[in-house]
Amino acid sequence: MSNFDALVPALARALEKRGYSELTPVQKAVVAPELGEADALVSAQTGSGKTVAFGLALAPTLLEGAERFGHAAAPLALAVAPTRELALQVTRELEWLYELTGATVASCVGGMDMRSERRVLERGAHIVVGTPGRLRDHITRRSLDMSALKAVVLDEADEMLDLGFREDLEFILDAAPAERRTLMFSATVPRSIATLAQGYQRDAVRISAAGEEKQHLDIEYRALSVAQPDRENAIINVLRYYEAKNALVFCNTRAAVNHLTARFNNRNFSVVALSGELSQNERSHALQAMRDGRAKVCIATDVAARGIDLPNLELVIHADLPTNPETLLHRSGRTGRAGRKGVSALIVPNSARKRTERLLQNAGLKATWASPPSADDVMRRDDERILADPVFDEPVRDDERGFIDALLARHGADLALRDAAGAAQHR
Template sequence: MEQTATMEITEQERKTFGDFNLRKELLKALDDRGFIEPTPVQVAVLGQDNLNADLIVRAKTGSGKTLAFLLPLMSDDQLDPSRPGVVVISPTRELALQISREAAWVSRGINCPCTSLVGGMDMSSQIRDLRRGVAFAIGTPGRILDHVRRGTLCMDSVHTVVLDEGDHMLDMGFRDELEGILDAASGRRRTWLFSATMPPAVRALSRKYLSDPRMISLVDEGAQHEDIIHTVYTTPKNRQMDGLVNVLLWENSSKGLVFCHTRAETIEVANRLTQERFSSCCLHGDMSQRERNHALSMFVSGRVSHLVATNVASRGLDIPEVEHVFQFGLPSDAETFIHRSGRTGRAGNEGRDILVLTMAEAYKLKGMLRNTNISLNWLPVPDSQAIRARQRARYEEK
């Protein structure tokens, strides 16, 4: 039976990382990075009286859940640097590598070797890491299961499995891989499931593999993300690409994510933006790992201002200072809408979520979001005369 806890933190109850039972080396790493006050999800997990229990944690994207599981697990007295004790499973290569980078800086003062087990990267180097000894194995379902079956990842010593973005992994069809990994880790003492939503498939997995889990929920169903302003621009059906360009010019975004439905659409949109003198590149699932890493690096560093992506980037990735999310066309469902828009407005910063839709798509969006409290602003796509006037006004303000 699931036990449910909700969190409301008042000013008098504000915590610092020093209030929790964390290693001093981890506290120093946090302090060096300027992290003093934990986020609500971090308070909720770190404040558990029994961290050896199974957990289900529901929190919105950008809430700091990576540190919520890394910090207590790295403070565990039973941490053994010579053999894998913790397996962290994430839906995408980018998210797994992001978690690995976070693990590297937070653990630099302790003996806690970590390795990344993801597809599209050299298998032999991963095997060498595992043979040298690691405490944390962080990766994607397919590659982790591959190592389990090869015998290169010994699951006998694994005491903890973390399922990050559990709903997304099941959406992507990884149920068999997840079950294979969990079955192989039969001696584990705890399983932590982090999932923004709890659809039937996630509930079924938790019933099968988690024992009397404590549920921590920091998600208000259908709530408006207070740091994100949502605006819908409507455009004629045969002028959607022109509409997107006009909206980009109008919004004057210096760092924006543009979401498309398909690989072909990302390439078409990126090419058009380049023609219109926007610096942009694309990110989709058919790219090699090297190409994807390069595209992300270009965007994060500011060498390009706009990243045109499929849903491969719509969950989990924590890209700093994204001012705008542009959704080109109707999202497939409300969850996709919410997780795409969650790429902006992170860590207390205000963000803008912009949709460019036909009138028919706008009508469908209203129905899609009817059971939520999300507020939308509705505007027509600005024409060239309005854009020129706005650009002149910006120039005169400088």
């Protein structure tokens, strides 16, 4: 347990139980002794382990030396996230991390029954995770007691400001006790975030998680040059070539999402769409279809995809080019997470080559330039996958041998070669 000696013991055991052997750079940074009980403004990319990071950072503040929590009279910590999906993901992470402390973690998010959330809060929760608008509603209706809060966390603060939640965030922070810790996590720190931090944090420690770039070392960037009329076929060939467990295809507009979804459905891809016109229930069903394997491809706009987490995401395709380096990094960072490898493929019309080169340069990324996979490339990969199937390494059972002998007698390699040669002579 030497890697986790500085942590609250119950959380260290939870990490070991979960299979952790070491902390990520951002996790190490927020539990460093020199941070102590200070406020912090942390820049960390999606997928860098920041949910566990702030869970670890909060534990000494919330437990105050105790091994387990007592009855939750009122919440001790509040975590605010930009979207329902991210808030529920944070809730799940904190539940396993704090399992051995006896903590109750409650979620308050838009699209869910407010009365049910109110009953959960009345029963008592140590940590509350929610979206800005719903948390403000609960505070206004006095169903969320803020009086005992020791800490507030803003997760993906830059996205919350981009989505127009500044007023809600300021309302929430103003309602919290003045004597509290405030931790802000943000992929980028534009002026708007710096201003918010100055207004609501005290002598905050600025942490830029070293090793953020390592996340992107686990991502293979490919820039695929295409003629504009071949763009859709290129996307389809990329999907077929990689055959990823989960793939995310980004478009810049809702209309483009709908168009590609229709095209992919016609080609018999198991696909779901995420765009602004979907209800919360439809979004949940689409994401669940991806998680349980009923769908393998999700087509989405940047706004609609905010906050979603697909654990088996192996491939990101930029059907439309990102408009800036931050969007490129954020889209791509949804793969190559937690030590797993991923591919980020940019579909680049020939006329956009120079613009894409500048985009990659400004993002600090190097991509391999190539043509999209051809039909022959896809078929070769299919053959490789068939030959790599573990079933071919299994020993032949006695009850299978008779059928295999008959199969070889009728369709053996020698016969296949003879047939192929005969076909070639008649061409």
